Amino acid sequence: MSIQQCRLPREAYTVGWVCALPCELTAAVEMLDEEHENVDCDDGNLYTLGSINGHNVAIVCLPAGCIGNNPAATVATHMRTTFQRIRFALMVGIGGGVPSKEADIRLGDVVVSQPNKTSGGVVQYDMGRATPTGFVRTGSLNAPPRILLNAVAKIQANEGLGRSQISRHLKKVSDRNPRFRRERAGVDILFDAAYDHVGGNTCEECDAAKQESRAPRRDSEKVRTHYGVIASGNQVMRFATERDKVAEELGGGILCFEMEAAGLMSSFECLVIRGICDYSDSHKNKKWQTYAAGAAAAYAKEILSVLPATLSTSRIERQMRDDDEIRSEIGLEHSDEIILPRTRRSSALIPFRRDRGFVGRRDTLNQLSTKFEGESPKDHARVALVGLGGVGKSQIAIEYAYRLRDLYPDTWVFWVYAGNATRFKQAYRDIATRVELPGWDNPKSEILQVVYNWLRDENNGRWLMILDNADDDRIFTTSVDPESEPVAAGDMAPLESFLPQSSNGWILVTSRDQHTAMNLVESSRQLLQVDPMSEEEALLLLEKKAFINSRSETDDARVLVHKLEHMPLAITQAAAYMTANPMRSTPLGYLEIFQKSEEDQARLLKNAVSRDLRRDKSVPNAVFITWYISFNLIRDTNPKAAEMLSLMAMFDKKSIPALLLRPDRDVEVFEAAARTLSDFNLVKIQGVPHMFDMHGLVQLATKSWLKDHQKLEAMRQKALSVMASISTETLQDHTGAARVLFPHAQRTLDYVSEDSEAKINRAQIASSVAKYLQYGGEYAEAGELCRDAVVVMTSVLGEQNKKTLNCMAHLASIQYTRGNLLQAESLQRKVLEGLQKIGEAESPDMFRGFAVMGDILLETHNYDEAEEYIWQAVRGLQGTLGFEHKDTLRTCSSLLRILRTRGKHEITESMHHEIIGGLTKALGSEHLWTIASKAYLADFFTNRAKYPQAQKTWQDIIETTQKSHGTEHPQTLIATTKLGYVLDCQGKHTEGERLLRENFEKTSRILKNKHPQTLDNAYCLALALVHQDRDADAMGILPQTIKHLVEVYGPEDQYPRKITGMFVTLFKEKNLYREAEILEQILNCQEST
Template sequence: MAEGSVPNQETVVKTDPVPIFRCDICQATYARPGDLNRHLKKHTRPYECDECGSRFGLRSDLDRHRRALHRSIVTNRTYSCSMLGCTRSYIRKDHLIRHMKSHRKETTHDKLLDEGHDHAPHESATSSNTHSDSSGLLWAVPFPRNPSFVGHQEILDKLHHCLETNDVHRFALSGLGGIGKTQIALEFAHQIKDRRSVFWVPTFNVDALQQAYTMIAHELQIPDSEKEEHDIKRLVQYRLSQEASGPWLLILDNADDMDMWFGNDGQRRDSQTLIDYMPKSSKGTILLTTRNMKVAVKFAGTHIFPVKAMDDTSATQLLDRSLINTLEEINILEDENRKEQIIQQLGSLPLALVQAAAYINENDIRLSEYLSLLNDKEAVIELLSEDFEDERRYRGTKNAVATTWLVSFDQIRDLSPLAVDYMAFISCIDPDAIPISLLPPVGSRKKELDTIGILTAYSFVERNSHGDHLSVHRLVQLAMQNWLRNQKLLAFWIPKVISRLNEIMTIDEYGSFESWRRYFPHARHVIVLAGLRQSAEINIQFLEKYGLFLLADEDFKEAERTFEVLIQEANIQLGPDHHITLDSISNLASAYRGQGRLAEALALDIKVINTMKTVLGMEHPSTLNAMSNLVSIYQNQGRFAEAEVLEVEALETSQKIFGSDHRFTLTKMSNLAVIWKKQGKLTDAEKLEMQALKTRQKVLGLMHPSTMTSMNNLATIYQEQGLLAEAEELQSQVVERAESTLGHQHSLTLMSMSDLAFIYQEQGRFDEAEHLAMRVLQARKITLGSEHPSLLVNMDNLAFIYKKMGRFEEAGKLVEEILETSRKVLGPDHPYTSASSGNLALIYRSLGRLKEAEALTYEIDSYTKTPRDAAWIRLEGAMVVEDKIQNELFA
């Protein structure tokens, strides 16, 4: 007999039941010719979809494809078998019932062995679909148990508690698509199946729901359920509502469509909706899974369990269980580190982790290779959009995580165009800590709340505990960015976001940049998304504000890059003599100064001041600001006499232009007092600062930051004069007022606390000084991060206190950390790095570690060549923050 041919009936009867019919294409063998013919159709694929051209071996596969993807009305074969691996479909319901009965007869020992269930008879070939046991409990669940399931124990415990107390008969799992709701429900179903009958109904479309109800009716042995005139959902509802049905759990999966469940916009209609078919029984419980919180609330009231991303431990276990591990990583520790990075990049999202493992397994690649793809945004989108096989997800549906979210997004688009605009806006900014005030105004607070409510209902965004900030999952944001890019809308939304940021990032009522801090990460994000050059082309004023905040925040390297681009673009758009172009050059000099590149800063600032005097005039605010920058450079170089001359000139000009009571004039006055203090002219400094303070109290009030800055300066002058009691009293007032007005983490608050700690230290109150300095250090770490230049000053302050207390070991460890960070952040040639080397060498000598002290000789020599000593470095470092506050107050 030729292989691949179909024998006549007589031959089949005489043939031994060993599979002998072989496919010529793939060499698969079959025992029956019908099986071979059905298999051959999968190769020839005779059925073509008229919508998209996809081809299928069986008509039933084509019908399911059209229903799932094209929502076409299929007039034939609308009842398909839900058994795993079976592709049969039928026109009539009774034919499907008859077919399902045949499945129940196919549980021979050979089939059990083939499907790997010989060691677990209770998990038989039909256990993943339908069966009943001797206890009379029924099981109609389409999926086998997930051996990779981990985590979510708290939710499972709550579900068990609800079931045991029997107080609640409806509850819901709600969360983002791919977060693991279906898998939690599946695990729960398997855990309680020896105590209750379990029925599973997928509700993502009408056909799947109808088929599931057909199977449940069959399991319940409802008479005449196959007749067309009967409403099978009503029959199942009636049967399960009877106490005789015993204890049961009904799982309604993917209940996302509000219209399907409750009618249009959640309002009840005259026609029947799914909520009308819910059975009620003291022995029955219904568990619903949904992406739509509004559906969950309407269905289950307060009995909702939000599903969040997995914790790191559970995520690692899931990834481990999902990987085949055919490749051995070179280093086990590196392997674990890469897993952690993958989990972090995927936001501990279960579906994304399973999809990642499937890709790694199928392509036989290393974790490091997959991680490199995750670091490429375009590759991430491709990975998230790639479908994969999973026997615990529905046949005919797309499993890719990005596709899952697009389904939800399509539903949101139908509900609210404004919600789509919000998501487009959010996709262009930082995914965390999004102030609601940053979102585009919509004219109505209610409209804003309703729109945010839709996005939170689908778990696309989350609100913080105070309700004033939002966050979005990083992968959801990337998927939205990709959607915008595909729709040619990303280039439309980036300028809108930049325009909104430029509008909202204004100097506050105190003349300060402090209110910018919560918007700054979003400004940085959109600039990275668009690129510095494109951001400057879109809005020069916005990029200038961005650069000024970088200077105020002491991110001098990024400020340098920003102003370099800004200068080039301003030259093109505005011309070389425009004040924004010239301001940017002066600000670039400030960036150089912040990095310790004083010679470059000096040359650039002198050049731009000469240009400004010619083009803008001596009395222009830009010229006066540039002169202030030059004063700061002179102070950094210890050239106080030249700084004094320049500041006096700026003060006189400001008094002439703006008057003695103007904020700009008062800032110049306060700056001059600081210079006199550094020169040792303490009486003159006290008199001038007192004048500035009285005027600020009169014009601005006692609680204004500028007033408190003058109080702080005056307290430091008292401290230099040895008037410690007066200094303490004044500085304590500043701390108290700043905390109550500006908050515990404001830079002025922390600067004043730091100065108060020095007063305590000079009074010999070391414990109080240490406590206060530690508070400042911890607060700065929270607001600025562990490697911010200002943090070095706070660490140095604490180390100075330790040295005064004779705790050289602790001081040494802290200065070692200071030196390491300074080398990394400021560079090995920065004066502060040299000063830190000198401080550390002195501590080593005090500890008798002479060889280590000697190793720092070169840096100590470099340090001693500068006109500074350790105390001056420490004091000047503290003034970095003070100068920043003063510069923020420029008019």
């Protein structure tokens, strides 16, 4: 290698070479034909520059101690930003081999990633998702670029012909640097996969009998190259058994394990080349690392040796000298921000400087290159960048324009602002002036037609026209009225007729409106969607714009770009604020203001502190204001769409269901409005039935826009009205519709209004949300919401109102599920009296109230009255709703329970099955009402001492509730208590105790100590302990349980006395009279207080 003291521009480097360890960097540098002087870079990486076979190569190594996929991704992202002309990359270094019968891999061999039928050559084995059947890996990555696969094929052919130069490359380096000699690496030993290393830095203490026997290789085959799949992960593979297990799970054929490729290929498609330094087992030895790194680097050099270089160093130097001479002649300082005409014929009319801090967007730029510069550019004469305002469409267009001029200096580039007709025409006149077309200086000339004719003439060379901010279709389709505007006769046609379709020209459109863009490019295949940046791109943009160099600020910067939802204009705006305000010059300082409230966020994003010279002067620099332009345009062209957007902003930003948005709209009007919003990229339409997603900042901007127009309060009231009308029936359980609606209902609860109707609507929503929470077992929060709703309803409507009484009935139901039985009973009696007074005595609401009352009284052991209420409920609901209605079936289930409890044994198993079948048909097998009816069947079995049937039923119930509602849902806890009791009844005391003890901890934590189900679990646990003669342990539980039973059920209730009496009898039978006396004293003391 020679050191050539030349300094090439970044654009000269077309190959990226990434390595992870210092020994890999040493090997890479040793392979260079020439080493170049470094260029200035401010991306945090340190580069070694040079050339191999005419290819200019940028080599980068990961920071010391930072290995793995994430550091590799960061380094690669920075490299691509700095060296934007890189055509492809090589990931070169060491790895752990996977020896097998199919692949005789030895230390010092080389493994090269090659695609197969199931992967692109690299799989990320520690990336995947959890499924009911286990962990499914989803980490397959893209294949290497085709140009590198062609080079691999060429090398494989050369190997077959005996023409490979890999060994020669390695020998030249080892002759120059003895560290790379094979004999320094030591002995190649492979141990049995099941035999682990016994300790120490070498394998001298390991059992030689455990070594695998392998045939020796000839000297000419010391280094073999293997082609196939490489497994990449974030941890070192340290054990051979795990190595083989993972390799088998990945479908076999894995040749190597390593730690960086997946991170690199997620942002930088490349060829992975690994020298084998160990066998991915516990017998690791660093002695082989240097030789293995050299072998991999030798293969990388061979890749570059078979690929022709596209741009030689001498050509680049000559081009730089020519540029400097031209600049000197016209009196300019050296600057890389000004594009000079390469010839007298063509030039660029780009009104903005090139952004040397441009970040990312590689895929979009590559797509543009493919369409405009590919094999059939005539088929892609027009392409549109479509996306939300502020997402960076114009900046991508600027960057592409400069890149195109770099590649094709003879191509004209014209920038036409298309936000209004006047600017469009002025841009055409500027083109005429630059090209010096006839009539360019005559205001009366038909300048549009003149420019159009010139553009169509292929003799005038190739050109690119950027049609920027083409957001309003009317600008292009409306003819000019000569009475309102003086215009030449030839220029009166719609502007779209002056956009040529010729084989020598391309048009790149930027637009917020997909509909307008589609009309201009004529095919959806020519639309390129521009989305917000990736996290790494957004982070890098903020670092560049706000001059963030400190690693300590990176975490705050990551939070900030997440808050700004990776929107480029918002990030740029935040960076400008930080730069202009010394007191808020860090991401944390900005976040402290931004996170205070929505009002602070809107204030920051509505006001730009400085003007961005790289944006058109008519385009706002504040992201909210640029969106206001879209809002106003939609309001003018489709008021229904503006109204829909306003309503959407009142709900949660994700998965807004269509039923919230079209209560009073016909389908055609609704779909037209939805299309308009989607075309402007303000919402995304997901799935069927349709759901709508909003960008969070767009939602915030919409609210700010409504506030500025004094419409925010009215829209909040409308959202409350819409939600109240839908939520009452929908938020009854956790069905799909309820889950979708719930976050939106929660959001509307934030809207507090003094308007009476709005208060009632909000209270109704609160009651509905409380039902949803109650169904999910979140009783405390449900109770608070419902209690507040009752207060509002009572204050606005009065107590004797149906809405108020229904809300009170719901509160009584929540109190019942919370175990507050006496409060629930008192409240429900009040509800029934109220319904009677307002003439609802024969209504379904009254009969539902009877059913709730019956359930409460059954729990408080008032059996006679409970039975009477439940019979009335069954007869009333069957008469008004029918037997097969879910409310009737549920009440019939309660009736069977009370009749069984009272010893009326005419109840049969078939009756329970009939109710279960009806509820399953009406609600599904996983609904809590269906599960409760199955629980009553399990109790029926237990009461008849049919313990095996009871055990099976409870186990089925637990499986269903855990799957559908979670392991800590109250219904799961209740079923677990009952199962533990049934196990104990069958003599399975230890198993029953274990289950009850685990469940006691959960019920105490979730339902609290005085909940009836916690108390039931406590006495069942005590009973299991007594059955095992662990009476002292039982006495550790019973005193507190008896106290709580009396507090919950009242001193007059017989249930606490019944439980206490059972244990007193058991203790006396064991001659434990002292324990029996203690329990009786506790009961008497509690009853007397």
